[in-house]
Amino acid sequence: MSLESLLTQHIKTAVKELYSIEATDAQIQLQKTRPEFEGNITLVVFPFVKAARKAPAQVANEIGEQLLASADSPVAKYNAVQGFLNLVINDAFWIKQLEAIDAEENYGKQPDRNQLMMVEYSSPNTNKPLHLGHVRNNLLGWSIAQIQEANGWKVVKTNIVNDRGIHICKSMLAWLKFGNGETPESSGKKGDHLIGDYYVRFDKEYRKQVAEMVANGMDEETAKREAPLMKEAQAMLLKWEQGDKEVRDLWTKMNSWVYAGFDETYKRMGVAFDKIYYESNTYLEGKSEVEKGLAAGQFYRREDGSVWADLTKDGLDEKLLLRSDGTSVYMTQDIGTAKLRFQDYPIDKMVYVVGNEQEYHFKVLSILLDRLGFPFGKELVHFSYGMVELPNGKMKSREGTVVDADDLMDKMVEDAREISKDKVNTLQGITEVEANEIARKVGLGALKYFILKVDPRKNMLFNPEESIDFNGNTGPFIQYTYARIQSVLRKATEEKLQITNDNLQIAPKELSLIQRLCDYPAIVRQAGDDFSPAVICNYAYALACDFNSFYHDLSILNEPDASKRALRLLLAKNVAKVIRSAMELLGIEVPERM
């Protein structure tokens, strides 16, 4: 049983006997004792002061005395500071806790709740390579899936690939006009990068056309609409929807280049999916749902043929569902995708990991699905995360102001490799292959932690001029702590970790480590409730800090007392176990040495 729940029982009994109060769980406020006071855990007694009709310090003392006296109480000592009752828990209790943690292989994980959560993340467009913004999405999506699994959900990770639409037509068109048959093989470029280059090329040529037309006296609005390149792209989209063979073949070919590129990036990033949907397979489903809704009077058609939903009753605007030329938009496709997913899986909760710029979209989607009669409409969760910003603002693919995902990962691994070259003492005698593998884990660990430690709802800043740290509150710091422990464990000769001394005195640094380990299950739960990998990051960092301080002050293997040595080894072993577990929830690998 956790210390909190054990104490809660004793406190309820105590305040009942003392003041005849039936205390609620909410009234029993326990927090870690601040380091400047003696104690492990502190009860805030203010909630009882009124009913007790005594001064806060006196109430604290009375409850403390009662707790000390009650049978089976883990309280060894207490002190009262104003309304705060600081409790010292006896060492035997802590040792029992540690032994219980050690016995549990999946410590921190919640039991299976037999419910299915689908998590959609990544969801790339096939007209450009992944950039730092996508990296945040992918890392968050993956981590949240791991965290929810640890909280007992069965999780299906899914990806909706935006493989059709005007954006990919732009790349295709530019490639036809300016590509001279360039392929990934002929150019040596990664497929997604190749396509991205043509997307940028389209934009460049299009701007040129618009500028010329404006120079010839046309107003900009009209020029943007009437530019031949744009017209051609729109015509191509129409041909695509009509199934034109030439367009479809080109589309298949170019998308396959992109997928090969994406696969490489995903693999490197360490993310994967259980089921991938493609919008080219779902948009028709969406269209037919919209047609049904239209027939049922849920939507209406304008004179130009476009189809709209009137959401003014819901406090929103009118929303386009089908263009006047009959082609579908993002919303149409998402309706179709949602329908297919719920046909394919018995989903209890649907989570969309999508940037906060699309909050309006998901509000609308939720309402539309609900109106169309899908029971899951109201329940969908938009996990809305903040943008990654550069010092001069947002990243824009078309303007080339992006931090490329592949480049960034390369850079991080290179940096890690460079730094490791100074560590000749610890890494001597390892092969080139091992060294590269360590650098890969550490470089990616630094990147992932850097991104995940920020509260997902907030925008975050990335400055390409400043390299991501490998010291301090970073992934490598935590990885290093793990590697250190592994080194100690490799050298330990103990066959069995047995604490034989019943009156073993626990040092303060040992105790705070045990207490920290005890926190882990609650942290996992909180991370799940809040959908926040950052909660796990903060915890892993605090745990590593505690361990490093302990490690610095107290020797493990050179401790002569066998029971103490066993305790410390047990601690080290379980700190490593929890670090590994926490890092796994973040999608960060831990090296055995570094």
Add this chain to the structure above:
RNA sequence: GGUUCGGUAGCUCAGUUGGAUAGAGCAACAGCCUUCUAAGCUGUGGGUCGCGGGUUCGACUCCCGCCCGAAUCACCA
């Protein structure tokens, strides 16, 4: 303009249903490797928690007003 989210140290960020004197890292400075991995440990300096009211034993946290920033309100995705 409406809606939503944010504003904490020079910089990047924590701060869990309202709890004790608001914390880390980076950067700066000063120490610690003959000793289990120094990607570490210890210390110093650094704050009007955007501003002003309110609620109460107690407010970075909750409420109201204002200032600043971002996103969104497309026949873009």
